[in-house]
Amino acid sequence: MTLVSMTGFTRTGGRSNTYQWTWEIKTVNGKGLDLRLRLPSGFDELDRPVRDILSKHLSRGSCFINLSLQHENSGQNVKVNEAVLEAVLAAMTSIENRIDAKKPGLDGILSIKGVLEQVEEEEDEAVRAEVIKALLESFADAVSDLESMRRAEGDALAKIVLQRVEEIETLTKEAEDCPARSVEAIRAKLHQQIDRIIEADKGFDEDRLYQEAVLLAGKADIREELDRLYAHCEAVRALLADNRPVGRKLDFLAQEFNREANTLCSKSNDTSLTAIGLSLKASIEQLREQIQNVE
Template structure:
């Protein structure tokens, strides 16, 4: 299984009767799964199923979901307001003997404000249920698209991580083979340091200096750090091969890599070994930056 990235984006459109919509999903890296939904008014009932479907597909990352829903306007339907019409006719009857005027025509009556009023189309429960189902089916397509994009980016991430691990392996081997680590080189360097100290102060005990030199030589030994660096490289390769989200474990390993590199640099007894340690730290940082995007 390839690694899965936490970065993805998709936009999916759909239609149902007079409705048109666009689902938009954007995911970026995050410590856990953080869902943020933006739904049109009156569609809050979609919140729970959307969260459930997303949680079944994604395990980590900040996920932004928005629904842009529009309804095409139908031709207006008009109805007669009987109460207003009755009131108009009653008033006309009262004043028809007092005013010499023609009887009102039909179009004249209908033109009076309030006699005709638009009818609001009432959406049936069946229509609303069918719309909700269509929206959720469309969302399933969108979340699948995001998942596929995250997998594609994860496959590219896998190659980058493996390349970085190979570089760390090579640097660890270079530190192991560094001439400054040979017993002869360490012995010569300690002897030169002791000679300088003895020349500066002839009153020092040579046996005591020898004991201190042994302790210093032990502290300068980086065998354990090298073994752990090798082990961490193998652990990263093993995690990448697992069929589950491993981003958190990889992040922990990146911290452990850095800890060993820091110790190696602090124990270094030569500039050449220090240079390798610094290059290790730089490569570890590149590895860590890429790991931040792994689910």
């Protein structure tokens, strides 16, 4: 059984040069593949390769990816902002003859906001490339860990799905063997209904009576529904052995199961058969709930 769950979570950290980081990936149910990515400022170049990696491993589900990045940069320089300094000196010159005040010293000028700036050293391109490579390798490891987690949960889901299919198969067999489906029971039911029709109208046409009997007999026959339920059970088993994503196909089968159970209930000619049909619907709903998590 090779089902894969759409839900999973992983967190992976790494370090390269003066950078350290943590990748977090969370996946939940979704009809299609929806990737939502949060990257630190200045690392937008990771967007495309990260999406490419994910699209190779995921086919369905909403996926939330977050990268937390810390940079331990000790290489900071202080430089004079020439434009601000020129403006400050020009202002001092324009007002020095207007007021009687002591000229500011160097420390006073440098303390003016904007005159001095802290500037980080430009990062070497080779170092940058090394960090990007390490980030992507770390992300690939995180995806691999997520995939293992989703497969483990998928194995558990497969066992539950198989249990539900066995329940449906057992209930289908009960419906097939239900005494209310016997020829004698159906004949007795038809006689009762025909007798009521005749009593209601003494002049009832015999041809019309025959047609009504055929319709009643056809309505009581659930052989086709039973055969389809058995066939759907086999189809689910076949999908459980498939190595490809089968969530959509399983979801379609769940709808087909429900359609047959509804028809069986509508054709029921006895409360015992109706009870089996309702139990079938309950098991099918439980199956559908589990299938919602399958990729």
